Amino acid sequence: MNDRKLADLLKDRYNIVFKDISLLHSALTHSSYANEHRELHVKDYERLEFLGDAVLELNVSEYIFKKFPQLPEGRLTKLRADIVCTASFSQFCREVGLPEFIRLGNGEQKAGARNRDTLLEDVFEAFMGALYLDQGNAQVVAFLQQTVYRHIDAGQFSSGNDFKTELQEELQQNGDVDINYQVVAENETDFTVQLLVDGKALTKGTGHSKKDAEQQAAQRQLDVLHNN
């Protein structure tokens, strides 16, 4: 690990200077490296990952709770699950530029662990745990603003690709309702479906597949509900 290069990166991009550099080292140390270099007595990132996972969970929860004051709990939970996941955390780990500084054992190095999403997710979480311990949550929030929140603000996690589920959650907030989609027209290329809620015909949707047509009908009904 090139300490100087990493310190410059964190300082220049995020204005972060670690007080306890051993925390930063641990956050970037895989157990395979710690096991191969027992003489160094270096700790791996696993405990920091445990903590950092919860640091991210709370901060992301608070951010979307405040950003979307009208969003019901079910949709907040769904949105959080989209953000707090392997795919996005590994993306952020790469974006920050951490992968090249990860310390791996020889076997893991050869096996390509440095590009493995689950490992990069772990390192991102561990890095958050280290930053939280070293600098407190205000610095964590400042860092997240430049990384995770920026992507939330840009709509990366709009979670808007499953309108049927969203509609179902909204309609069933106050008890069970009967939701049906019926094909009412069909030609060589398109389906048209009618959304029925408790037997009442609401919006229609059209698409190349039944599924697309249903999504459109659901999306249109969500628009109706949200504009009331």
Add this chain to the structure above:
Amino acid sequence: MNDRKLADLLKDRYNIVFKDISLLHSALTHSSYANEHRELHVKDYERLEFLGDAVLELNVSEYIFKKFPQLPEGRLTKLRADIVCTASFSQFCREVGLPEFIRLGNGEQKAGARNRDTLLEDVFEAFMGALYLDQGNAQVVAFLQQTVYRHIDAGQFSSGNDFKTELQEELQQNGDVDINYQVVAENETDFTVQLLVDGKALTKGTGHSKKDAEQQAAQRQLDVLHNN
């Protein structure tokens, strides 16, 4: 809800005075009540529960992370799961004295929801969310010290009843090992088992059942490992 009585309870026992009383009201309002009293425009606790769940997760994680500096990640995760669960959060909700102040719809009231553990868990989480928003995390920590942490300190969650799992996690930290328990003696009342790790005989245990004997053998081996 008896506002005066609740305010006195929170002030006297926990030195908590809510600035925004509507947050406290929401934390204690079940959706069934909000639905029956739409004219009041009162919010139910679900969004606060979403936030409070993450508030508890982080604070409990940080507490045990610092309290047990030598505990490996696997055991921290297990311990956290013992603390952050329906059984304990419903217990804390009762201990604080919140149940009598929960606002329920008529149907839920008659169905006994006020004594339903999952609902009391939700309310405890929502109360944490409200406290976090109203007073910040320092006040949350002070409250947890008097409730949750006190029980952790008293050993309620020692998680010491599954030594086999603990031993397995410790032994397999650095890769797969073969763990076996063989019955080596048996009489009318007791079993004695021998723990074998990669074929090597380690500790023995005795108990009225094979399971108890295995647990004792595992516990003894954990003691050996932790005293090295």
